[in-house]
Amino acid sequence: xxxxxxxxxxxxxxxxxxxxxxxxxxxxxxxxxxxxxxxxxxxxxxxxxxxxxxxxxxxxxxxxxxxxxxxxxxxxxxxxxxxxxxxxxxxxxxxxxxxxxxxxxxxxxxxxxxxxxxxxxxxxxxxxxxxxxxxxxxxxxxxxxxxxxxxxxxxxxxxxxxxxxxxxxxxxxxxxxxxxxxxxxxxxxxxxxxxxxxxxxxxxxxxxxxxxxxxxxxxxxxxxxxxxxxxxxxxxxxxxxxxxxxxxxxxxxxxxxxxxxxxxxxxxxxxxxxxxxxxxxxxxxxxxxxxxxxxxxxxxxxxxxxxxxxxxxxxxxxxxxxxxxxxxxxxxxxxxxxxxxxxxxxxxxxxxxxxxxxxxxxxxxxxxxxxxxxxxxxxxxxxxxxxxxxxxxxxxxxxxxxxxxxxxxxxxxxxxxxxxxxxxxxxxxxxxxxxxxxxxxxxxxx
Amino acid sequence: xxxxxxxxxxxxxxxxxxxxxxxxxxxxxxxxxxxxxxxxxxxxxxxxxxxxxxxxxxxxxxxxxxxxxxxxxxxxxxxxxxxxxxxxxxxxxxxxxxxxxxxxxxxxxxxxxxxxxxxxxxxxxxxxxxxxxxxxxxxxxxxxxxxxxxxxxxxxxxxxxxxxxxxxxxxxxxxxxxxxxxxxxxxxxxxxxxxxxxxxxxxxxxxxxxxxxxxxxxxxxxxxxxxxxxxxxxxxxxxxxxxxxxxxxxxxxxxxxxxxxxxxxxxxxxxxxxxxxxxxxxxxxxxxxxxxxxxxxxxxxxxxxxxxxxxxxxxxxxxxxxxxxxxxxxxxxxxxxxxxxxxxxxxxxxxxxxxxxxxxxxxxxxxxxxxxxxxxxxxxxxxxxxxxxxxxxxxxxxxxxxxxxxxxxxxxxxxxxxxxxxxxxxxxxxxxxxxxxxxxxxxxxx
Numbered sequence: 001x002x003x004x005x006x007x008x009x010x011x012x013x014x015x016x017x018x019x020x021x022x023x024x025x026x027x028x029x030x031x032x033x034x035x036x037x038x039x040x041x042x043x044x045x046x047x048x049x050x051x052x053x054x055x056x057x058x059x060x061x062x063x064x065x066x067x068x069x070x071x072x073x074x075x076x077x078x079x080x081x082x083x084x085x086x087x088x089x090x091x092x093x094x095x096x097x098x099x100x101x102x103x104x105x106x107x108x109x110x111x112x113x114x115x116x117x118x119x120x121x122x123x124x125x126x127x128x129x130x131x132x133x134x135x136x137x138x139x140x141x142x143x144x145x146x147x148x149x150x151x152x153x154x155x156x157x158x159x160x161x162x163x164x165x166x167x168x169x170x171x172x173x174x175x176x177x178x179x180x181x182x183x184x185x186x187x188x189x190x191x192x193x194x195x196x197x198x199x200x201x202x203x204x205x206x207x208x209x210x211x212x213x214x215x216x217x218x219x220x221x222x223x224x225x226x227x228x229x230x231x232x233x234x235x236x237x238x239x240x241x242x243x244x245x246x247x248x249x250x251x252x253x254x255x256x257x258x259x260x261x262x263x264x265x266x267x268x269x270x271x272x273x274x275x276x277x278x279x280x281x282x283x284x285x286x287x288x289x290x291x292x293x294x295x296x297x298x299x300x301x302x303x304x305x306x307x308x309x310x311x312x313x314x315x316x317x318x319x320x321x322x323x324x325x326x327x328x329x330x331x332x333x334x335x336x337x338x339x340x341x342x343x344x345x346x347x348x349x350x351x352x353x354x355x356x357x358x359x360x361x362x363x364x365x366x367x368x369x370x371x372x373x374x375x376x377x378x379x380x381x382x383x384x385x386x387x388x389x390x391x392x393x394x395x396x397x398x399x400x401x402x403x404x405x406x407x408x409x410x411x412x413x414x415x416x417x418x419x420x421x422x423x424x425x426x427x428x429x430x431x432x433x434x435x436x437x438x439x440x441x442x443x444x445x446x
Numbered sequence: 447x448x449x450x451x452x453x454x455x456x457x458x459x460x461x462x463x464x465x466x467x468x469x470x471x472x473x474x475x476x477x478x479x480x481x482x483x484x485x486x487x488x489x490x491x492x493x494x495x496x497x498x499x500x501x502x503x504x505x506x507x508x509x510x511x512x513x514x515x516x517x518x519x520x521x522x523x524x525x526x527x528x529x530x531x532x533x534x535x536x537x538x539x540x541x542x543x544x545x546x547x548x549x550x551x552x553x554x555x556x557x558x559x560x561x562x563x564x565x566x567x568x569x570x571x572x573x574x575x576x577x578x579x580x581x582x583x584x585x586x587x588x589x590x591x592x593x594x595x596x597x598x599x600x601x602x603x604x605x606x607x608x609x610x611x612x613x614x615x616x617x618x619x620x621x622x623x624x625x626x627x628x629x630x631x632x633x634x635x636x637x638x639x640x641x642x643x644x645x646x647x648x649x650x651x652x653x654x655x656x657x658x659x660x661x662x663x664x665x666x667x668x669x670x671x672x673x674x675x676x677x678x679x680x681x682x683x684x685x686x687x688x689x690x691x692x693x694x695x696x697x698x699x700x701x702x703x704x705x706x707x708x709x710x711x712x713x714x715x716x717x718x719x720x721x722x723x724x725x726x727x728x729x730x731x732x733x734x735x736x737x738x739x740x741x742x743x744x745x746x747x748x749x750x751x752x753x754x755x756x757x758x759x760x761x762x763x764x765x766x767x768x769x770x771x772x773x774x775x776x777x778x779x780x781x782x783x784x785x786x787x788x789x790x791x792x793x794x795x796x797x798x799x800x801x802x803x804x805x806x807x808x809x810x811x812x813x814x815x816x817x818x819x820x821x822x823x824x825x826x827x828x829x830x831x832x833x834x835x836x837x838x839x840x841x842x843x844x845x846x847x848x849x850x851x852x853x854x855x856x857x858x859x860x861x862x863x864x865x866x867x868x869x870x871x872x873x874x875x876x877x878x879x880x881x882x883x884x885x886x887x888x889x890x891x892x
Binding site: 145293317419427 | 527531544546549554566567569573591595602627628630631709715716724731732738739740742744748749750752753754755756759760777779783785791794800803804807813814830861863865868869871873874892
């Protein structure tokens, strides 16, 4: 099995009747999603995407990735939020968090346009010195401030370096199918374009061109990634709670939320899962954190964080539960050797693999934390392959949609993200925001 | 001023009477800390450390760093928790999160021994191939599982590469002054040793040899780091709440906690602050998360996470407050240029610096979030210098001690960290844990 939800460590926290009570609500959420009758039903294109994605564009993505691999040392991916986290998380998961440092035949990949830090941008310019550079600008509209600033800077760099025509062959835009300033610019300048579908929101877009081009440039097999997602789509479509681990996960988070848990801590024992946690935090935080509701998503990497957040989880406020993502296989194995003098006292582990020791660390931790009053859900994932990742991504996307409907929110909008933007535009003096400017400045300087 | 706490965005959340009410408790906590009468008073060596640290050892640290810079390509730092986070956070803050990738005259620095992932360890071995390597093993006892495993592997690598004698000149141990297996081994093999003081706990240890050696190897000026901390020690010793920003921060977190806030989100607008957030999470989470109490520490980097966790912060459950760390200066500046065609519509920003735009992003966000019901504390820090970092570290350490006393816990112990370790040792079959093994295994396989 690619993925399996283990609920044995919920004993004492959730009883059988609670499953029965929530099952009809899950069926109802399932129907709303699959019949397209739920809130935000204009943004459920991701549901069938693994089956009906654009095969012609998929080949163009592969061809573009092949060209980039052949003529590029540093590949700059410009995007924020859903146009950033998914691709980076997938590359760190499949390849490595040390992807850029490790010897390889594919380009270095850097992500930018996701903050307004000049220091970070200036460093990246330094890293491009003397290198062959290509760009992927990812923005539905082309006007989101953070990526637009970075794109202006890097487009300037490429035009200086390669001339306008040469640069045009190194700029790839992932944007709206037909409209928007980025699409217009790309058509005018002759940049190759890929599509951000209208019916797939940013945080659900990693399996569109948004994620696929950067992932393909890293050398990962995006065909197998889509196959994994397609398998999940088939296997996770049964409305029966008992037969659908995805829906059980969605139901359990709501059961725990309704009995007072406020924080869900996603835990992994592999450092290469760090950015996947960040992707998950956007997916769930942005989908459910609204109308004064929602579990607060947090994450830890064990055993690292057993020596930082571990104390809190063991004995702090009892307002949290953990979801642990475990992998049945490892990428590379190391066995501990015996030491003649045994100064560190580790000889009782001689001949044991680190995977085995890591598994015992998990087992020891899950028992300690449940003893401490922290419910634990455990997701067993087969391995670190592209298939497993595609499956896992779809699992979380669908669980998030069902969970949002159970919570009673629109899991596909993000109205709160506009608030800071409007204020920022006004304070920056953007044309059209003159009136707000004065009022906001008065509040800042009183 | 090196650091300033701005509380203007608490208007409507905290009233003047609340300061008055908590002031005597703060004075009481101050006395307990300074007179050494509070809980955990065996671990307050960090209070006067910036003034009375071991100057002879300090020179030895600088000399060791100079030698390492001269003969090492890759410097491997082995440690977990407080023996890991502080040094890494300081290097990313002062130098860069891209420190290893950027051109420089100092060694690459990698941190290991902080997880049990064989994939992560195997990758690091690959990164050492063909390179000159030195090691800093950091462990009070030498028997903590994670670093002990990594040390066994890397010590083997060095002895194979340089012979036993050659390796001995490349292994630096930061450990107990006199006892423990690592100290014994170091003395026997002739490794240079530095001291983890008895009266400074792991999470308070970044300004001891634990943090200072790796920080010095990165080329940062550890003398100025200590000067910054010494300045903070002097300036933050007044028991009067109105005159002490450190105590005001401690008091405000408790005021907000007592009125129902459960999560403190630490926010920065600079990616190089990411690991400092992790250091802060250990400091506060491990100090206060006990006896069923404590604010849950979380962190975000803006504007990046305004496009992931921003929705939750703006409109989710109203159980959180934010502490924003802002910098008055930037490391490198970039100004936005005008574009003849203005396709991205950014020309209203032409001639503006990114620092200015980032500042307006903060101002827009703080107003949006307070409008959304999220109290905001703002810490203004002068710059990214070693002095400012030393000051900031001491500020948070002292605030954490005072805050813990206000909460009514021992801010210097971490009894919960033992729970998973005991279980893990038993499950791994460590001699002496035989009895627990069977019982634990039965619970796992029922």
